[in-house]
Amino acid sequence: MSVAEVVGHPGYARRVSDTVEHERVPARRVLGLAVPALGVLAAEPLYVLVDTAVVGHLGALPLAGLALGGTLLSLVSTQLTFLSYGTTARTARLHGAGRRAEAVGEGVQATWLAFAVGLVVLVAGQLLAEPVARAMSGDPAITERAVSWLRIALFGAPLILVTMAGNGWMRGVQDAVRPLRYVLAGNALSAVLSPVLVYPAGLGLEGSAVANVAAQAVAGGLYLRALAKQRVGLAPRPRVMWAQLRLGRDLVLRSLAFQACFVSAAAVAARTSTEAVAAHQVVLQLWTFLSLVLDSVAIAAQSLVGAALGAGSRRQARGIANQITRYGLALGVVLAVVFAALSQTLPHAFTSDAGVLAEIPNAWWFFVALQPVAGVVFALDGVLLGAADASFLRNATVGSAVLGFLPMVWASLVFGWGLAGIWTGLALFMVLRLVFVVARWRSGHWAVVGAVRA
Known part of the structure; x- marks a missing residue:
């Protein structure tokens, strides 16, 4: 059996000794994980560029509002990347031990955690959006536009975190292609929807926020459907979620x-x-x-x-x-x-x-x-x-x-x-x-x- 098969069939490694031939994996295996991961990582910055170009034609004030609101939303999501990286670490170990159902179960619990944390972010964000934006901008006009955008975009926060958790468990079971498809599907919808909502529909800057939420709903929904198809227990398990939070801390x-x-x-x-x-x-x-x-x-x-x-x-x-x-x-x-x-x-x-x-x-x-x-x-x-x-x-x-x-x-x-x-x-x-x-x-x-x- 080749090294690629060892990685592809994790239980095999437990039945062989740690010999030198198992120290490496083929370069194509690394690329098979790294290239789709790069696509997922690059999708969000590319979407932001498209959204910036769309809103930029509304004028300087809406663009400034998008910049400030987007920065605040990004700061929150950046601090919660443990839902992706931590889930990958825990899932990959279980996958390597040949315990796929438990590995996917880590994804289920990470998804529950994503919903819980996302709801906290949504509620806290609605309450704090105005004072935080005002403190950062110092300009009432920019603050007003940023808060208007942010309060809509925050409804996508739970789904942003669900997507992070989905990326985490799929990477852990070495399924790197589906996350790329899911993220691209969401961002493609938003890239089409944003200019339509901003201009012909007449929603202006707020249309950008609605398109953002729609993109997160599509990507998050695809990850939830993928979990449902795994035929594993979907009930919350607080002990596992607590362990994930310790790693997340x-x-x-x-x-x-x-x-x-x-x-x-x-x-x-x-x-x-x-x-x-x-x-x-x-x-x-x-x-x-x-x-x-x-x-x-x-x-x-x-x-x-x-x-x-x-x-x-x-x-x-x-x-x-x-x-x-x-x-x-x-x-x-x-x-x-x-x-x-x-x-x-x-x-x-x-x-x-x-x-x-x-x-x-x-x-x-x-x-x-x-x-x-x-x-x-x-x-x-x-x-x-x-x-x-x-x-x-x-x-x-x-x-x-x-x-x-x-x-x-x-x-x-x-x-x-x-x-x-x-x-x-x-x-x-x-x-x-x-x-x-x-x-x-x-x-x-x-x-x-x-x-x-x-």
Whole structure:
């Protein structure tokens, strides 16, 4: 039996010894998980671009309202990604142990949790939308438009979280294609519906929010139908949901550390100069885009490593970790070479302002040099997430933020170091994370076998 069959038939790994031939999986297997995952990750930013283009023709005020409302909704959903990543980790282990029904059952409980948390977000959002938007914008007109959009869009929050949970359990059982189809179906509907509701139907900015909810309803409904077809118990199990929340706590704290870093960087850039914050935005958006590419490899690592550990094969899990890390490094090097070559031309696609173009190199070469580092860090993040080693990742991320990023970023404001200081902070953040995750990877302490990690 081939390695691909071992991964495809998880129970087999329990009946063989941990021999060297089972340390790797075929590259096509990694790509089969990573490429659809990249499609899912990229679908939302692409939809946001389409929606922005539609609303942008209404004028500056509706566009500002969409920007603020969309940012607030995104901040909430970003903090709850544990419903995706945590569910993948737990589901993959059970799948690897040959316990598919229980693996899908994790998806059922994550879906119940998504509904519960989503309803809390919906109610709290309706109550807090206006004061939070007012505090962030300081402009009554922008606040009014943002709140009008947000209060409609929030009705999609439970379904956004259901989609996250669905992505999580399907990745865990190594079904990477259906999530892509489901997300694309929802976003395609919204891309068609948004301009119709905004213009001919005359709903304006609010039409965009209605289209957003419709997209989430379609995607969420497809995931719910997929669960119903699995013929597993659908009753809520509080004990399982509580275990998922414990794992989620660590991932939420980790996400908060990321938010603190990037919000601080934006705030310091804004206080440096208009040209500096514009240049920072250009390079940061490219960084975010390439992060999606690298994160797709990490998602493949989560699924494969979790399955190997669930099957009791520590050697295979470590072999996959080594393999994925090499892929991450190679991809990072390729991206660094490509964007180094584009340094004189690509920035002109984003701006023609001479002052902004003069500032971009102060961040650009950090962005380029960090790609190989990011390739390894993202790959090992995926390995450790697949091993459900969330408490370590929490500590490593928070420690890197407190020791590296935040002091350097705020020192940049005090001493006037500008973009170079801000991106030095990001470099310290990534290098510290690299040191932490490489040390953990080399130690092997993450490789705890069993269907469920204690």
